[in-house]
Amino acid sequence: MIGRISRTTAALVVFAVSVFPVYWMVLTAFKPTKDIQSATPTFLPLPITFEHFGTAIAAKGFFSFWRNSLLVAGGAVLLSLLVALLAAYAVARLQWKGRRGFILMVFVAQMTPWEALLIPIYVIARDTGMLDTLWMLTLVYFMITLPFTVVTLRGFLAAIPVDLEEAAQVDGCSRAQAFRRVVFPLLAPGLLATSLFGFITAWNEFAFANVLIIKDQDDRTLPVWLSSFNNTFGTDWGATMAASTLFMLPVLLIFIVLQGRVTTGIVGGAVKG
């Protein structure tokens, strides 16, 4: 009995500690300014106001930062999906010399300490006239997400029985047709999951966005803008928290979409086949 009570208490403490910062962020975003500035904080979301979201959205450049972030993250993910799908197919389905070496390379690339490459990439971008362009940022994010995408897609592909493809090929499909008609539909949930995770990585990235976009402030992405909220909102914590909440929203939606769906999709599809 005592064990049970202490376990429940511990569980509630863990829950509270994990949730509180996010709760406090959202709560502050909805609080009227006078409640934010009162000496005794309130812990319940009443009354609520949308004033801070208005301030955040009305901030100069808000929409172009959103557009930039979407463009860069979306472009990087599409590019890496395309490139990784080809490589993942070669690794999961074909037999060739150098395959092990290639897999090892991808694993090593996945562990790249990108923080150590800020300086050379800045210099390269400057030399090639790519500084202050969203293209450069897209390319960097593409490379950051590529190894992970190859590894995950290879896993998803390997989970689809080869027999399905071979059966289609026996029935007269070419290799490409077999892939498009049989494998691709089964792979779709995996593609979705992988691309969404890649999207989150690119959406959240700060260090390169901070280094590669300097002169043209309109080309900044959301994380850099958010980190400089002091310049934008001063000490308006309500607006800052509203902006943070808006920034986190897409990521949270993706996590909810992915919750459990991906693995069941893959397993269900493969078993049925």
Added chain:
Amino acid sequence: MTLVAERPVRTPAPATPKRRRRPVLPYLLIAPTLLATAYLLLYPLVRNVIISLQEFGLPQLVRGDAKFVGLANYARVLSDPEFWAVVRRTLWFTAINVVLIMVLSTLVALLLVRLGRWLRLLVMGGLVLTWATPVIAATTVFQWLFQSRLGVVNWALVALGFEEYRDYTWFADGEATFGILVALIVWQSIPFAAMSLYAAMITIPQELYEAARMDGAGAWRVFSTITFPMLRAMFGLITCLEVIWVVKAFVQIWVISQGGPGQATTTLPVYAFQVAQSLQRYDLGAAVSMLMVVLLVLALLAYFRQLYRQEREA
């Protein structure tokens, strides 16, 4: 993310002499990946090595006529007491973070195993929420939590009777800022470590625990004789990953303190960036970041050894 065990690729049917020639298709398929890796990863890495061997400041960046100076930059960095202070701080920072992350994650994982369905879902939901919080959002929120005048942490501490925390400016004090950064990184890292350990723990057969309990083993004994030995490879794997992630933690530190106040929170990646950006000594910054890469490669080798062990045991 997930470690997918190698699936044996079907060996091709007994080949007729004609089919023996080397297939081109696989190499065409991996060509884009190889090209991208060569240009966007290998080339910057090589360029970093080159810059670290040159005299490369602002004039050279503009004119592009950098001269090779051999190992002079490394000699200069390695003989600078400030660099060694940064290394010591980085190791200290890493040790504190990783120990806290591993101990707390293990406790959370053990707790998850023992919880009923609903409480477990609740705690996991909380962990996933933490996991989903973008670094920049978390960093911004922590600045707000620890604000001197309106921050909720100071309010709570004063309410608990610690009067000295009224209007306490956390970010003006080196150790306090260091502590906040540790709290932030530990808070963000626990979900991954705890959920991975939990997923590994539920694969241990229940009979082992029952047998141990029948022999009268207490909780600590069960953990040290069953759980830990069985998951040794998993613990090693996650520890290596956390070491790598903590050593190269940059964004949190840069956004909250830029390495300050003073140098109190300057770790290796922050130091490399400071030297390059603020002092515009790209050569010295490159040398520092290469030394960091060496440090990380050591951790990485340990990680790959664990990975190999894990795949063999699985």
